[in-house]
Amino acid sequence: MSRQQQESQGVVLTGYHSNAELLPKIGPRAPVSCPPVQVHEPAMPRTGHYTVQQNQNTHLADESGPSATEGGTKTSTTDPPSLLTPSAASSPRSQPSFSPKPGSSPRHSPSPKSSPRPRTPCLRSNSQDSLDELEMDDYWKEVENITSSGGGAGRGDAGGEGEVPEEEQQKTPEEGEQEEAWLTEAGLARLFDDSLAADQDQEEDSAVFLSTLTRSQAAAVERRVTTLQQTLLRRRNRQHVPDVRDIFRPPEKHEEPIELKGESENGQKDITSAETETELNVEVAFSEQALTYRDNHQRAKVTASPNSPDDKLPNFKLLRDKTGQTRIGDLSPLDMKKVRRLVLVESTALFDTAGIDLKADKAVKVKTKESGLFGVPLATLLEQDHRRAPGTKVPLILQRLINHIEEEGLDTEGLLRIPGAATRVKLLCQEFETSFYDGTFPWQQLKQHDAASLLKLFIRELPLPLLTVEYLNAFFAVNKFPTKKQQLQALNLLILLLPEANRDTLKALVEFFHRVIDHQDKNKMTLNNVSVVMAPNIFMFKGFRSKVTEQQEFSMATSIAHIVRLLIRYQNLLWTIPKFIMTQVRQQNMESNRKQYKERAVRKLLKKMTTDKPPEKAVPEESSQGFIRVQAPQFNKVSMAVQLTGELQAADVLTRFLSQDSSVAVEQEELCLYEIGGNIKERCLDGETYMKDLFELNPTAEWVIKAVHR
Numbered sequence: 216m217s218r219q220q221q222e223s224q225g226v227v228l229t230g231y232h233s234n235a236e237l238l239p240k241i242g243p244r245a246p247v248s249c250p251p252v253q254v255h256e257p258a259m260p261r262t263g264h265y266t267v268q269q270n271q272n273t274h275l276a277d278e279s280g281p282s283a284t285e286g287g288t289k290t291s292t293t294d295p296p297s298l299l300t301p302s303a304a305s306s307p308r309s310q311p312s313f314s315p316k317p318g319s320s321p322r323h324s325p326s327p328k329s330s331p332r333p334r335t336p337c338l339r340s341n342s343q344d345s346l347d348e349l350e351m352d353d354y355w356k357e358v359e360n361i362t363s364s365g366g367g368a369g370r371g372d373a374g375g376e377g378e379v380p381e382e383e384q385q386k387t388p389e390e391g392e393q394e395e396a397w398l399t400e401a402g403l404a405r406l407f408d409d410s411l412a413a414d415q416d417q418e419e420d421s422a423v424f425l426s427t428l429t430r431s432q433a434a435a436v437e438r439r440v441t442t443l444q445q446t447l448l449r450r451r452n453r454q455h456v457p458d459v460r461d462i463f464r465p466p467e468k469h470e471e472p473i474e475l476k477g478e479s480e481n482g483q484k485d486i487t488s489a490e491t492e493t494e495l496n497v498e499v500a501f502s503e504q505a506l507t508y509r510d511n512h513q514r515a516k517v518t519a520s521p522n523s524p525d526d527k528l529p530n531f532k533l534l535r536d537k538t539g540q541t542r543i544g545d546l547s548p549l550d551m552k553k554v555r556r557l558v559l560v561e562s563t564a565l566f567d568t569a570g571i572d573l574k575a576d577k578a579v580k581v582k583t584k585e586s587g588l589f590g591v592p593l594a595t596l597l598e599q600d601h602r603r604a605p606g607t608k609v610p611l612i613l614q615r616l617i618n619h620i621e622e623e624g625l626d627t628e629g630l631l632r633i634p635g636a637a638t639r640v641k642l643l644c645q646e647f648e649t650s651f652y653d654g655t656f657p658w659q660q661l662k663q664h665d666a667a668s669l670l671k672l673f674i675r676e677l678p679l680p681l682l683t684v685e686y687l688n689a690f691f692a693v694n695k696f697p698t699k700k701q702q703l704q705a706l707n708l709l710i711l712l713l714p715e716a717n718r719d720t721l722k723a724l725v726e727f728f729h730r731v732i733d734h735q736d737k738n739k740m741t742l743n744n745v746s747v748v749m750a751p752n753i754f755m756f757k758g759f760r761s762k763v764t765e766q767q768e769f770s771m772a773t774s775i776a777h778i779v780r781l782l783i784r785y786q787n788l789l790w791t792i793p794k795f796i797m798t799q800v801r802q803q804n805m806e807s808n809r810k811q812y813k814e815r816a817v818r819k820l821l822k823k824m825t826t827d828k829p830p831e832k833a834v835p836e837e838s839s840q841g842f843i844r845v846q847a848p849q850f851n852k853v854s855m856a857v858q859l860t861g862e863l864q865a866a867d868v869l870t871r872f873l874s875q876d877s878s879v880a881v882e883q884e885e886l887c888l889y890e891i892g893g894n895i896k897e898r899c900l901d902g903e904t905y906m907k908d909l910f911e912l913n914p915t916a917e918w919v920i921k922a923v924h925r
Contacts, residue, residue, distance in 0.1 A: 353632055354747040354772050360634055361675065361751060391446030393574070394439045401559050403436065407443050423806045424556065427799040431502035432557075435564035493529045497536070497793040501704040502564035508698070509568060528784050531703060533791070538912055539865065539904030541792040543711065543718065547897040553800045554711065554792060561796070562689070562708035571695050573688060583678040587648055588612045590676045593716040603652065606924065608719040612651060615658075616670045617727045623663045625730060626737035632748050635665035643669060671752045674724070680756040681717055687754075693781075694774045706781055707789050718790075724753075725786045732783070746779040753779060801894040801913070808894070843910060845872065845888070847920040852876035859907045866902035872920055887923040890916045899923060 398404055405421050428436065496504060533540065546554065566573055584591050586599065593610065600607040620630070634640075643665055650656045674681060682690050689709055696702045710718060728745050735741050754775045763771070782789065845868060846854045852875055857868055865888045873879055873886075887899040890909065893916035900909070910916075 351747055351772060351776070353744060354750060354776060357632075357748050358751050358755070361755065391443050394443040394446070397439055397559070397563070398436075398443065400556075401436070402556050403440075406436075406440050407447065419810060423803050423810075426806065427557075427802045428560065429500045429503055429564075429795075431500060431506055431564040431568055432560045435502075435560055435567050438567065439563075493531050495531050495533050495700065495703065495788065497533055497791075498795055498798075500561060500564075500795050501701070501708065501793070502561055502568050504704075505565055505568040505701055508701070512697075527699075528780065529699060531700070531785060531788060533788060536794050537905040537908040538794075539901035539909065541794075541797055541898065541901070543790045543792065545899040545901075546792070546895075550800055550804075550896045550898070553803055554796055557796050557799050558708050558711045562705065562712065565701075565705055565708065566689070566692070569696055569701065571692050573692060588651060589644060589648070589673060590678060592678050593681075593720060597716055599652075608716070609723045610673075610720065612647070613670065613673060613720065613723065615651075616666050616673070617723065619658055619661060620663055620666050620670070621727075621730065623666075625734040627663050628737070628739050630663065630731055630738045630740055631667050631671070631728075631745060632740065633664050633667075635662065635668035640665050640668050640672070644672070671749070674752050675755065677756070681721060681753060683713060683717060686712055687756075690754075690778060691771070691774065693778055703781060703785055703788065706778070706785075707791070707793065710789050711792065721782070722786065722790055724749075725783045728783045729786065742780060742784060743776075746783065747776045750776040750779045804894045804896070843906070843918055845918045845920060847872060847876075849921055850876055851878045857906075859910060861905070861907055863906045864902065865900040865904040865906060868906065868918075869902075869920065881922055885922055885924075886920055889919045889921055891919055892916050 395407065398406055402424060403421055425433070425436070563573075583595070585595065588596070596610040596612070597607060600611045604611060639662075643661065646656060647669070680687050686709055689705075693702050693705050693709070696705055710721070713721070728749065731738065731740055732742050732745055735744075750772075754771075841859050842856045843859060844854055845857050852872065855872065855875060857863070857871065866883075868888050869883050869886050873883060888904075890898045890900055890913060893913040895913060895916065
C-alpha cells in the first residue's frame, strides 16, 4: 500500500523494523588513511516490515496541501528548507506523524500500539514511474551500510573512533548577510554600497543587467534590496542608501527598450503560446510561467487529488528552437559569467513565486587533505590531475572507476546495490592512495562490486557536498514545487549555479547511472533502484545525520530519491541553457556594444579623427546576397562560401566542409561551427541549428569551424 493510499485511509507510517540488529556487529575500525567502507553480508536475507497506526488528523490537507502538526496547526510550504530546522526539505504531503526514540533510526522505531504488518515477498519493480515501499527498503539498507561501517557519523556523533573532529562545513548567515551576499554574487553590490557608485564601469554594467530583467526577476532583486535596506537602517542608521523606487523607476518616455527580432518585452514571447503538458517552454522565463500557473490555479481554486499519480515522470521535451539548443560548455567564459548572474536572479524569482523561502547556508573552511584521492576537495583533485592530464574536467580516479565497471560489463545483478567486502575494499582504498598515479594498481584484480563501493565511497567522502553547501537546501526544496515541470525547471537553474567542477562531476555520474539502467533486464537495476541506492551517497555528506532529526531523515528519504530520479531521467534537458537566458545575454551584449560605440565616437570627435569608416561593423556583402563566409583557420581550406537556405543546418555546413577538404583527419563529431561576435561572444552551435534563422538573429556574427574536445 502506498503512502498516498495510507493517508487517504487515515493511517500513517510509524517505523520500519529490519533484521539489522541480528547482523554481526562491526568492531572499531583501525585508524587508517582511507575512509571507512560499506559492509557486505550476503548470507543474511534483507527482511523487515513497516508498522502503521491510525491517523487521528484525517483533515491534513487544504488547497495547497500543507501538513498538520500535533496541535492541528498547519505548516506552510514556505518554511525554510534548512537542514537544521524541523521543516527541512519535506514535501507537504510526506510529513510523517511519529516521534521516534532519540538515538534510534527512523527505520527502527517500534510503536507499542501497532503490530507488525505482513510483508509481501520483495520483488523488484519494473516501473520507472514511482518509488514504492519495497524499493525504499534498498534506501534504508544503504543507509545502514553507510552508518554501520562508520562512513557517516550517527545522530549526535562527532565522528568515528580515532578521527579528528572536523570544523563546521556550513554556517547560518546573520540578519541581512544573506541578502548582501546574494546581491554581491549577482553583481549588484552598488545597489546597497555607496562606495561603489563612483565606479562608472560597474554602474553601467549594473544598469545594462537590470534593463534586461523580466517582471519576476526585477521583483526578486527589489525584494532583496528592500530587506537589506531595512536591515542596514536598523543596524547602523545609514542615511545614503539608494531608494528602491529610484533603482526600479519606469523607463522615461524617450528611452526605447532593446528588443530582438520576434521577441516582446524583455525578450520574452507571449506566455499564452500553445504548449502541451510534456513540452518545456524555454523561451519564457520559468518564474513568469510559474506566476501564470499560480494565478490561474488560484482563480480556478484547483486542488490536488491525494490519489493523483503525481509521482509519474512524463516524457518531457524542449520546444523546438531553430536558433539551436545551447548546452553547458558551448559558451565563452565571458558569456557564462552573464548566464550565471541571470540564473541566480531567475532561480530566486522562481522560488519566490512558488512561496518557497530559502535560507541558504554559507560554506566555511574545513580541515581537508591537501593530496590523495579520498576525502580530498574536488578542486584539489583536479589540480593534481591537470599536472598529468591537462584539460581534465572530472577527477581521473572517478573516470577510471566508471570505465572499469563498464569494461567488466553492466549486466551484473545488483550493480551499485550490493556492496563489496569491507576488508577487501579497505585494502583496495589504501592501495589506490599509493599506486593509482604511479600506474601500478592491479585493475585486473578489482571486482565489480568492490569498484562500485569505491565509487560511492569517493562521493560520500568529499569534504563538501557534491551539490555544495550553498545550494544543498535549494535541491532539497525542489520537491515543494507543485508540478513536475516546475521541479525540472528549478533543477535546471540549480545545476547552472553549481561550480564547474561539481557540475561536470555530477554529469559524469548521472550519465554512468543511465548506462547502468540501460542494462536493467540483466542487472535488475531500474531507474528507481539506482535512485534510492545512490540518493544517500549523494546527499548524506559528512555529519549529515547529526544535523537532522529522525523525522526529517524519514521524510527526506523519498524526496531525495525523487531528486536523483529527475537528475538521471532528464539529464539531457537539465544540462542546457534555457533560450530566455540566452536572449537576455544577447540583449546585454547588444547594449554593451552600443555604449562602446558611443564612447569610441566621442573619442574620435575629441581627437578630430572622424573618417569615412562605417560607424559599426557592416553586414558582409555576401550575407546581403544570401551567402555567409565560413572561416576555418585551423585547416588547409581557410574559408568557403555557403548559401543560406531555409533547411540549411550547422551539421550540413560541417559535412560540406569535410567533403571539400580531404586533408582534415578528424571526425565530424570533433568539429564545431562557432558563432562569434555580434550579440554573442562565442557559441558552439548545435548540429540542428538552422543557419538562416540564426543569421537573422545575429547578422554581424562571424562563422568559424574549429576542433573541439567535449
